[in-house]
Amino acid sequence: MKHYQALIGRAASSMTQRRGDATASDVEGLDGLLFMGNPHETVPRALLLDSRLGAVDVLGWQVIRLLSNSDRTTAFPTYDELEPLLRSGANRKASRKTVARVIAILRLTRWMTLGMKARNTDNGRMIGNVYVLHDEPLAAGESLALDPGYLEYVIQCSHHGNRAVAAVAECVKQELADSGVLDTPTRLAWLDRRARQQIDTEFPEETLSPEAQFPMETQSDSPSFQRKLSEFPSETYPSSQRKLMRNSMGYDAVSDASRGTTVRGNTNSVCNTTAREEPQASLVWSWPLELSSDQREAVSLMLTGLPNDVRQAVVDEAAGRLEAGKVKSPMAFLHTLAKRAASGEFQLTQFGQSVADKRCGSAPSKPRPMQNRVVPLETPQPLSDETEAKRQAMLERLGIRR
Structure with missing residues (x-):
């Protein structure tokens, strides 16, 4: 990471230098841009295949890449520079809302990362931001390592006024919850993802169904081929989504397969169990951890x-x-x-x-191991003479001598 931090520092230094040379009207264009990717690749395939991006978002990535210098560090393009390049028709400039939407979606989908927020060391004022453009989207764990405020940004964008930004934020938030926010892909996972993207590009028809990997003649012989339950004879593999026939010879003891999780057959036994996840309890936020x-x-x-x-x-x-x-x-x-x-x-x-x-609400103490609590027996009270006489008579009738 030291080389990455060195490039970030270099971009911040260039931005600080531009700050000193800029006039009051040029303050808007002081953000820095760092391109991390293959300089010889014009448009990444993954960019075109990313279903989260719209056409204007793909164009926005290309425009920002076009305006970056060959040394990979440059000033981030201003809104005035991006508006005519993101046009939707002849002699029509894109609105500032469209430019803001493109920047937000590229950061949400991790094609672009906020690498640093530069501040003046003397007065603490914000100088500008250093954005990092990538030639492939980062994993969530990688993005959090480079931009600690990424998750908070996703939550904020889920309430964005632009419907496209809010929809992408909700999609990204669901992806993070399903796949694990802190998971960082290994090299093998990265290669598998690249291979999947290449397959989707070169063989789009064969990726519509997992059964298309093999010809019809060899599908049943393939060990990875998963046949549907309905294709098997009902005597051996009954479907759990339908009731068994009452005259079934092999399932006389089972009246409804949809009511249980275990189905017994003549030669096979199928047991499906569903693990229930522990419901997440609401967290208690104690002082002084005051968060929005x-x-x-x-x-x-x-x-x-x-x-x-x-x-x-x-x-x-x-x-x-x-x-x-x-x-x-x-x-x-x-x-x-x-x-x-x-x-x-x-x-x-x-x-x-x-x-x-x-x-x-308990006093600070070290956890103690659980011990068996001993409850003392009560001291027996002496019996009266009349009660003792009746007790002796009852024992004699029972043939018990003391």
């Missing part, structure tokens, strides 16, 4: 798939560290804790334990 609603939703998305107690422990640990003054950026620290929790390396420290004790 979008930030909280982003954190919840980061912790998707983890057990409820681990999710709450991560939040408690961040609140405890923040209260102790050991954390400057809560969102970045929460991202680090979420990565540790996903890899099984997270451990709750005394800072998080103190917050958990306060939240539960």
